Amino acid sequence: MNHEPLPKTLIVIVGPTASGKTALAIELAKKFKTEIISADSRQFYREMAIGTAKPTTEDLSQAKHHFVDSHSVTDYFSVGEFERQGLELLENLFKIHDTVIMVGGSGLYIQAICEGFDELPSSPPEIRQEINRAFEEKGIAYLQEQLKVKDPDYYQQVDLNNPRRLIRALEVIESTGMPFSSFRKSQLAPRTFNCIKVGIDLPREMLYERINQRVDMMVSQGLEAEVRSLLPYRALNALNTVGYSEFFDYFDGKADLNTAITLIKQNTRRFAKRQMTWFRKDKNIRWIDPRTTSPDDILNDLLF
Numbered sequence: 044m045n046h047e048p049l050p051k052t053l054i055v056i057v058g059p060t061a062s063g064k065t066a067l068a069i070e071l072a073k074k075f076k077t078e079i080i081s082a083d084s085r086q087f088y089r090e091m092a093i094g095t096a097k098p099t100t101e102d103l104s105q106a107k108h109h110f111v112d113s114h115s116v117t118d119y120f121s122v123g124e125f126e127r128q129g130l131e132l133l134e135n136l137f138k139i140h141d142t143v144i145m146v147g148g149s150g151l152y153i154q155a156i157c158e159g160f161d162e163l164p165s166s167p168p169e170i171r172q173e174i175n176r177a178f179e180e181k182g183i184a185y186l187q188e189q190l191k192v193k194d195p196d197y198y199q200q201v202d203l204n205n206p207r208r209l210i211r212a213l214e215v216i217e218s219t220g221m222p223f224s225s226f227r228k229s230q231l232a233p234r235t236f237n238c239i240k241v242g243i244d245l246p247r248e249m250l251y252e253r254i255n256q257r258v259d260m261m262v263s264q265g266l267e268a269e270v271r272s273l274l275p276y277r278a279l280n281a282l283n284t285v286g287y288s289e290f291f292d293y294f295d296g297k298a299d300l301n302t303a304i305t306l307i308k309q310n311t312r313r314f315a316k317r318q319m320t321w322f323r324k325d326k327n328i329r330w331i332d333p334r335t336t337s338p339d340d341i342l343n344d345l346l347f
Contacts, residue, residue: 052143054143055145056147057242057328058245059148059319059322060148060254060315061253061254061315062244062315067338068106069105071341072105074342077143081146083146083148083149087111088114090273110129116276116281129156157234157240158238166214166218183206193216197223199317199320200324204283205283254311257311258304258311266290290307
């Protein structure tokens, strides 16, 4: 009797920053003898190591990672390009492996691989110019407020510190008269593999304590010197990131060192909350508590 071959499987580990995604992904990759794709929109950049909590040298030696240190901060690397390159990479990996692991906290990048996006309408250049001018004159807070009013759904999902993404959403809204979120994928793009999503869910107080400890560790590892070395690139979108923006303000004399570190902790906690807001909307994520669920439990529950 002929049996259809089992479809290839992408196991996606999601969750907020500092929740332990990397460690779990590596354990699963070792059990499956497979490789890991990073879906973290800042770990792509090789100049940003400490502030993005990249996998350590030891981590990288235990399982091969893709999209870590793959680009420079001077490269423009969009979510669309990540989707194209990621699917191409998966096609090659699935020739060797039945299972591949993807891990990250960037919900939009995970959605791009598992579900894809609709083609967004183009907008007249004068609208983009007008919104860019408003950004230059009034700053990113103005864009955030405009999006909050005009498309509260997308406001809850977007990286609010990414002006390029805010501008893109607002220009689509202005040119079509419709919320940007209405153009998001209503039907899943065809994929030749299964996506199994596992979310790490920690009690809030424990997560916040882990975030605070991680920031302290980053500072002790030399985060200040790393950010200072990137001063020539501070205008680039990649550097408009928690852990970097606060140090730029410190260098500018807008805050003292202790205030900058306190703000990094506070802004990272807020970022983690936004990540969870995004992931909670995905009903396909199966949530686990890593304190009571081992990698073996995950294998048994999800795959067998």
